[in-house]
Amino acid sequence: MHRQPFPPLKVCLIYWSGWTLLSLSPAAGQSSPYFFQSDEVHHRALRLSQIADTSGLHPAERESLLPLEWRIHRQWYDPGEAPTVEWFFDGTDDLWQPPLEGLQWGPQGRSYFHRGAWHPAPTIDADLDQGVSPPSLFFSTLIPSPEERAALSAIERSPGVYEWAEEAGVTHRVQSFPPAWEWIGPDSSMLHWDFIALPEGWFLLHEERRQMRTLSNGACAWDWTEIHRSLPQGQAGTLDGGMALLLSPNPRREESLHLQVALDLPIQPALMEVVDVHGRIAWSSTNPPRLPGYLDLQIPPGRYTLRVTAGPYQLSQAFVQL
Amino acid sequence: MHPSPRPEFSAQRLPMILTLSLIGIVVALLASSAQAQPCSWPQSPRMEALPTNPFSFEPPAPSDAFSAKTSSSGERVFFYLHGLGGTGTSWNLVASRTAYGGSPGYPARQVVFDMPYTYLQNGSLQDAALEIDAELSTRAFSAQLLHGIDPEDNVVIAHSLGGIEALILDSLYEDTASFTRPFGGIIMLGSAIGGSDAAYALSPWGQNGAVQFVEDACSILSDPWLWMPSVLPPLRWFGNLDPLVQQAIQNSCANLSTLLIPFALGKFNQPLVAEIQPSATWPAKLSQRSPKIPVVQLYGVEEEPVFWRTAYSMYQSDSVGLAMAQDPFSFDGDDYLVDWAADQIARYKAQSLLAQASAQAHAQAQSQAWFNPVASLYHAWQRQRAEEQFSAAAKAQQWYAQANNVYKEYIGARDIGMTQAGYWCRCRGETEPPFMWTIVAQASDCYSNDPYAQCHVWPRWEVQITERPNDGVVLASSAGSLPGAVAHIELPQTNHQQMRNSQYTRDVFKRLFNGQIPGGPFFSTSLR
Secondary structure: OOOOOOOOHHHHHHHHHHHHHHHOOHHHHOOOOEEEEEEEEEEEEEEEOOOOOOOOOOHHHHHHHOOEEEEEEEEEEEOOOOOEEEEEEEOOOOOOOOOEEEEEEEOOEEEEEEOOEEEEOOOOOHHHHOOOOOOOOEEOOOOOOHHHHHHHOOEEEEOOEEEEEOHHHOEEEEEOOOOEEEEEOOOOOEEEEEEEEEOOEEEEEEEEEEEEEEOOOOOEEEEEEEEEEOOOEEEEOOHHHHOOEEEEOOOEOOOOEEEEEOOOOOEOOOEEEEEEOOOOEEEEEOOOOOEOEEEOOOOOOEEEEEEEEEOOEEEEEEEEEO | OOOOOOOOOOHHHHHHHHHHHHHHHHHHHHHHHHOOOOOOOOOOOEEEEOOOEEOOOOOOOOOOOOOOOOOOOOOEEEEEEOOOOOOHHHOHHHHHHHHOOOEOOEOOEOEEOOOOOOOOOOOOHHHHHHHHHHHHHHHHHHHHHHHOOOHHHOEEEEEOHHHHHHHHHHHHOOOOOOOOOOOOEEEEEOOOOOOOHHHHHHOOOOOOHHHHHHHHHHHHHOOOOOOOHHHOOOOHHHHHOOHHHHHHHHHHHHHHHHHHOOOOOHHHOOHHHHHHOOOOHHHHHHOOOOOOOOEEEEEEEOOOOHHHHHHHHHHOOOOOHHHHHHOOOOOOOOOHHHHHHHHHHHHHHHHHHHHHHHHHHHHHHHHOOOOOHHHHHHHHHHHHHHHHHHHHHHHHHHHHHHHHHHHHHHOOOEEEEEEEEEEEEEEEOOOOOOEEEEEEOOHHHOOOOOHHHOOEEEEEEEEEEEEOOEOOOOEHHHHOOOOOOOEEEEEEOOOOOOOOOOHHHHHHHHHHHOOOOOOOHHHOOOEO
16 A cells, blocks of 8 residues: 655645744735825935045946935825735936836736836746735834744843844844834845834834945945835725715816815826727826826717726726817 | 876866966955955945036037149049958948949949958057058059059048048158158048047956956846846847957856847957057147148947947947848947847836835734744845845846946046035934935034934035047047048937948938038049
8 A cells, every 4th residue: 555655844844834924924914905105215326435535446336426316106005905015206217218117016916117018027036925915004013022022032232222133144123212123234234224103003214225345446335225205195994985086177178187086195096098988998098197186188079987097996987078 | 906097287187277276366356355344334425416517529610721622533442441350341331332333322433442451450550550551552553553543532431440540641641751642531430539548448458447347247137136048138249259358258257148248349459559548649649730631520429328329239230231231321220229228227126126125025024923933034034035136136227227327437428526515414303204414514513412313424525427429439529629620520329330331421421422521522523
């Protein structure tokens, strides 16, 4: 009689840890549906450690000293099933570069918007996102509880400041005031997060990261990035009613259409379409105006429906063109 | 049982030993550079780029010194000179169609076909000039014997280095005891009379910038977090890479890089590049001297991004071979790598931001599983991996985004100047944004009694960027400002490699040979 061999210990461990992780999925943390948005400013530059002579640098190093900045309008949706995060870029890069216009991470996976179309995001390692959903807007916990600190073998460095060792020699430090997290690598690299307390939870308001480099002239420098976020605007809990699309004037003649969602939240749709009574698309835009805002349309008289796609929502409103 | 023969040293093992030694040296160097040096923070200056200062080039006024000089009617000889690293094939199609048959919109002229030849470049500029003189003198003499053509009627049409050699010859021909002039006019295209930073900065004889450029790209783009064979472009012209550059690539990133880098300036691997630096003797002399014969200067002004356009034109000649066989002035399209680079920038930017989001998602997940050591460790590990992916993708995006500017610095088309202008003071505020930035005159002005403010001060530097019009290799100011030239003509949207065969070149040649360039009736050449 053939007997099925018992799985090796390594396989058992993988099954066990996988099951444990699934049971701890953080996606369950967001219970009430919400929509929030925040504007981000990203900066990146190579920063010299000392005020040094820059003449001996390679051109690539000299170019990297120039600060880069980009602005992003970021939106978080959670209709209660699966969260979605969207990024829409403001401004342009160099004139010759068709800009990256948007990013999306939701239940359908991750994609980016470039040259007028959505493309699947590069996936080098599909396992990287196992066990996580797109990042939620708010953190529910800032400082581990005493029991959790014991489990983590955390050390209290000073009142309200705890740290413990993580993977690959990285030290994770958390502090209650000012509320912040910090990861310090063995190569003196650093990632620092500043939080702000809001009624919905801890909001990640500011990020700074730096990594050391030695330049060709022997000088020390840091690859440095920083993100500032504006305070989030949005609603939680009563979202479905708030996401109704309002449109005026209706009926419309030549005027611009004023569009907004019921809660008057700033929102950047990914797609806007005008559909006639036969279901034909009379007008569409993959780069529609931000709401609240105005839309100019040149369409023949008739009855139409304006459809707006924003994250997981598709909002629509009928109107008459005179 | 026989003992195994003792291995003997032989010449066959030498390459292996050398290779192992080289690997050992490279590993030792890498290990020493990887040693973390103490690096202070936060003394670093904060740079701010001022609006780019575009340098507008205006050529000098044309000379009318030769407005009365004409050539004899009937046949004449056009001598074609190629540029640095070129061959006879650089010009042969234009030469052939000009002499007989013509091409669309370009009628043939009464010109004796003389196949362009190549000249040695292993010595100095003057060595090459003497070799060219010997060849042209022989050919001019033959044309005089066979066709009765006055050597003074002959014209040199020269690209890049060829134009510099032609002007050197013009200066040598002032020594009439030693030389007899075999031509009476010059049309030069993209010749860096005022010198060129590019050749010296990029070549192994100078700053070795091409190798540095390629090594940077290799070390960044070969990161395993980025590499996906399916997204590599079909850069089949990589077989043309200069062996030296190819070796540099292979040393730095093994088998990946032969596919990866759309760039090589191996053609600059000649010792005479040191003599065409702007500060060298010949450029200083030629750029101040008025030629003794009519000279027309054509200079290219390429659109941005000049690097990607020039790189594409340098190596795509095989794929346009069929079109060029029909029309030698059809070498115009150069958008392929521009589009490809823009796609890479968008792709890597998306990858870096999404990896950043992944890291945040794992940090959040970890914060909800601190009590579970397995889950906590798992998310900490994945967060770290996402951070690595972010870093790799951000570097790749930056390389593609700044490659054009880096290249322009090498060729002298872009300067970055920095001056300190006060200090940035950053203090933590009560409300958003969390940090307030203010400019202060002195570092000591950045001060607050409130420990919560956590004020830091950084020197504030202003960065002034100057950009100059260029053809992707030579600056317009170097190729279009010869004093005493009868005309300085811009070739728009044309890079250094295209300018022998672009539609703009065809139009200028046609006007020149029709005698329509003011001050240049000498170049009027009868239709065949």
